[in-house]
Amino acid sequence: MSVPPDRRLIFLLNAGQRRVQRWIEGKMAAKGGLTAAQSGVLFFLGDQNGALIGEAADALDLAPSAMTGLIDRMTRAELVERRADPKDGRAMRLYLTDKGRTAREAAKAGLDGINAHLTEGFTDEEIGVVARWLSSLQTKFPKGDS
Amino acid sequence: MSVPPDRRLIFLLNAGQRRVQRWIEGKMAAKGGLTAAQSGVLFFLGDQNGALIGEAADALDLAPSAMTGLIDRMTRAELVERRADPKDGRAMRLYLTDKGRTAREAAKAGLDGINAHLTEGFTDEEIGVVARWLSSLQTKFPKGDS
DNA sequence: GTTTGACATTTCGCACGCGAAACATAGTCT
DNA sequence: AGACTATGTTTCGCGTGCGAAATGTCAAAC
Numbered sequence: 001m002s003v004p005p006d007r008r009l010i011f012l013l014n015a016g017q018r019r020v021q022r023w024i025e026g027k028m029a030a031k032g033g034l035t036a037a038q039s040g041v042l043f044f045l046g047d048q049n050g051a052l053i054g055e056a057a058d059a060l061d062l063a064p065s066a067m068t069g070l071i072d073r074m075t076r077a078e079l080v081e082r083r084a085d086p087k088d089g090r091a092m093r094l095y096l097t098d099k100g101r102t103a104r105e106a107a108k109a110g111l112d113g114i115n116a117h118l119t120e121g122f123t124d125e126e127i128g129v130v131a132r133w134l135s136s137l138q139t140k141f142p143k144g145d146s
Numbered sequence: 147m148s149v150p151p152d153r154r155l156i157f158l159l160n161a162g163q164r165r166v167q168r169w170i171e172g173k174m175a176a177k178g179g180l181t182a183a184q185s186g187v188l189f190f191l192g193d194q195n196g197a198l199i200g201e202a203a204d205a206l207d208l209a210p211s212a213m214t215g216l217i218d219r220m221t222r223a224e225l226v227e228r229r230a231d232p233k234d235g236r237a238m239r240l241y242l243t244d245k246g247r248t249a250r251e252a253a254k255a256g257l258d259g260i261n262a263h264l265t266e267g268f269t270d271e272e273i274g275v276v277a278r279w280l281s282s283l284q285t286k287f288p289k290g291d292s
Numbered sequence: 293g294t295t296t297g298a299c300a301t302t303t304c305g306c307a308c309g310c311g312a313a314a315c316a317t318a319g320t321c322t
Numbered sequence: 323a324g325a326c327t328a329t330g331t332t333t334c335g336c337g338t339g340c341g342a343a344a345t346g347t348c349a350a351a352c
Contacts, residue, residue, distance in 0.1 A: 009277060012280035016283035025307090038307095085330095088316070098295065130275065134158035137161065137165050141168075208339075214303085238300075
């Protein structure tokens with residue numbers, strides 16, 4: 001409330017993201033200890049099993065180094081497996097384990113609920129505006145910044 | 147692109163927040179090494195110098211334990227000072243140092259630029275919708291979740 | 293006055309994410 | 323073949339944020 005108006009949007013974005021993130025982790029914690037970031041990997045691999053680590057990082061808009069740690073933790077949790085690419089000695093391919101596949105299914109229902117919550121109380125047009133605004137951030141604040 | 151539609155909004159929110167955050171830190175890094183979180187504290191203290199740590203945490207929607215670390219780093223950078231409250235032996239009051247005040251001024255211009263960037267290409271009504279949506283997250287995903 | 297409970301802050305261990313630098317392998321150019 | 327560059331991944335050190343448990347202090351009830 002005492003936050004000056006010129007920080008409003010940036011503040012709301014920051015706080016909102018954290019709220020949703022924690023809420024997801026709270027929900028998921030009950031259903032297997034998944035975190036939001038890990039669910040992202042699970043969903044991506046659901047479509048692209050066997051993808052490179054770099055491809056996953058791109059798809060989730062993460063730095064490769066962030067993906068390394070994420071995969072480490074998920075490997076430890078046996079949700080995912082790293083296998084060397086037979087063609088390219090540098091590359092690592094990611095595969096869902098059975099446990100990962102199961103977790104993915106369990107998470108899907110949760111995610112649907114989240115999405116409903118996210119759009120609740122807003123018309124389709126309004127959600128469209130929001131989506132457009134959020135997308136615009138990607139181009140307005142590019143990775144290799146200035 | 148390969149992200150399933152039911153993850154779209156949540157993904158955009160997550161990625162967008164990170165983009166903006168990193169962009170700010172890139173900008174600020176040139177001008178004194180401030181981070182986004184630290185600027186938040188600086189702005190808050192600009193209005194409420196001498197506030198309790200808990201009050202700052204509330205205002206920035208952070209867990210108290212997160213504020214402790216943040217203040218630790220800012221104290222180390224001499225942006226801020228902790229002084230024991232004379233009336234209440236438990237409480238710590240936060241004060242801007244001269245360096246902190248200077249940094250706050252330097253940051254202000256940067257923040258204005260960010261804000262302009264954030265709203266660029268959208269009408270006032272559209273920004274209103276976005277702000278309303280972001281605000282709604284606070285109530286839809288409350289702290290003490292379920 | 294002591295106990296009891298509320299409150300402010302800190303400590304701890306964890307997950308997340310970044311950038312820079314280090315590696316290792318691949319591919320290319322000569 | 324040998325040097326050079328590009329690419330995929332990892333390592334390192336850092337900042338950020340959380341929740342749970344610990345600490346110290348206050349305040350009210352007994």
